Amino acid sequence: MSKxxxxxxxxALIGVGLIGSSIARAAxxxxxxxxxxxxxxxxxTRKRVAELGxxxxxxxxxxxxxxxxxxxxxxxxxxxxxxxxxxxxPHLAAGATVSDVGSVKGSIIRDMGPYLPKxxxxxxxxxxxxxxxxxxxxxxxxLFVNRWCILTPPDGADAxxxxxxxxxxxxxxxxxxxxxxxxxxxxxxxxSHLPHLIAYTIVGTADEMQNVTRxxxxxxxxxxxxxxxxxxxxxxxxxxxxxxxxxxxxxEMLGRFNEDISLLTKAIRNGDGKAxxxxxVRTRAIRQGIVDIGQDSPAPDFGRPHPGxxxxxxxxxxxxxx
Ligand code: NAP
Numbered sequence: 001m002s003k004x005x006x007x008x009x010x011x012a013l014i015g016v017g018l019i020g021s022s023i024a025r026a027a028x029x030x031x032x033x034x035x036x037x038x039x040x041x042x043x044x045t046r047k048r049v050a051e052l053g054x055x056x057x058x059x060x061x062x063x064x065x066x067x068x069x070x071x072x073x074x075x076x077x078x079x080x081x082x083x084x085x086x087x088x089x090p091h092l093a094a095g096a097t098v099s100d101v102g103s104v105k106g107s108i109i110r111d112m113g114p115y116l117p118k119x120x121x122x123x124x125x126x127x128x129x130x131x132x133x134x135x136x137x138x139x140x141x142x143l144f145v146n147r148w149c150i151l152t153p154p155d156g157a158d159a160x161x162x163x164x165x166x167x168x169x170x171x172x173x174x175x176x177x178x179x180x181x182x183x184x185x186x187x188x189x190x191x192s193h194l195p196h197l198i199a200y201t202i203v204g205t206a207d208e209m210q211n212v213t214r215x216x217x218x219x220x221x222x223x224x225x226x227x228x229x230x231x232x233x234x235x236x237x238x239x240x241x242x243x244x245x246x247x248x249x250x251x252e253m254l255g256r257f258n259e260d261i262s263l264l265t266k267a268i269r270n271g272d273g274k275a276x277x278x279x280x281v282r283t284r285a286i287r288q289g290i291v292d293i294g295q296d297s298p299a300p301d302f303g304r305p306h307p308g309x310x311x312x313x314x315x316x317x318x319x320x321x322x
Pocket of ligand 1: 017019101130136
């Protein structure tokens with residue numbers, strides 16, 4: 001039986017955590033690439049990637065991993081991408097596509113662009129899918145299924161290279177949309193970055209309260225707090241970088257949020273039940289819209305099937321992780 005045609009001959013992954021290892025698993029499952037070569041910053045992660053058999057080859061350096069690769073994807077924190085681009089620039093094969101998975105796109109183009117030779121195609125990407133878990137063990141092949149992947153090609157990007165990367169992500173199960181990097185950053189600031197900031201804040205506030213003991217916070221966490229704790233468990237390095245890299249858009253959304261919470265505060269203070277009720281009716285309709293377009297399940301606790309793992313071990317993906 002003949003092997004299915006692959007989109008790229010050699011995929012190089014720089015960083016093999018949740019996202020990098022999910023790409024490796026999905027690309028293999030879908031025969032999207034001929035071979036996978038990977039590297040990670042620490043010897044421990046490289047060892048684990050080899051043990052898990054996530055790549056055909058695991059190499060030590062960023063310069064070595066990109067040699068001969070026709071698709072290179074950086075799966076590392078946003079703040080590290082500029083330095084890595086500088087390192088790999090001279091070693092990239094002519095005609096290769098260079099991409100990333102960072103949760104902020106304007107800073108990626110600003111930080112990586114200047115180091116990439118004109119002979120390669122730079123097509124930044126952001127798969128809007130994730131969990132609060134990190135590392136090569138956390139990934140799974142189905143992570144991107146029915147999730148969005150947003151491509152933000154800079155002006156003048158090669159249309160064929162963009163279309164090929166679009167096909168790659170569709171093969172991994174994602175729905176793909178293309179938009180300008182600054183628009184991406186504004187949209188994600190409200191759908192992902194601000195919700196994470198609120199979760200980090202509320203969990204910290206609860207922890208600092210003197211008159212509510214930690215055990216009571218845990219015991220009654222089903223009252224809404226539990227979902228915030230899950231989001232607030234997301235990787236500290238990744239999220240530090242997101243807020244530093246998307247400062248302007250996050251501050252813009254935070255300003256709007258503060259205005260709106262002041263209005264709700266006033267309604268509570270004034271006993272204005274009509275205003276509160278009208279607001280909650282509007283937000284319930286938004287939630288229904290998200291369920292209707294298949295971006296979340298109406299079930300109280302969302303978790304997609306994860307072949308091969310007992311339910312208790314399942315990572316819990318959520319709709320607009322980042
Ligand atoms: P992760 O599981 O923590 O893995 C991060 C990887 O990056 C590891 O291989 C780590 O190497 C490497 N790394 C960390 N700091 C580095 C540095 N300074 N230089 C080089 N490599 C470094 O993270 P992840 O969740 O896969 O996230 C990776 C990227 O995906 C981030 O840019 C994030 O914004 C984006 N993203 C994340 C999600 C999500 O929900 N998690 C969703 C969409 C997009 P070691 O293990 O050796 O330290």
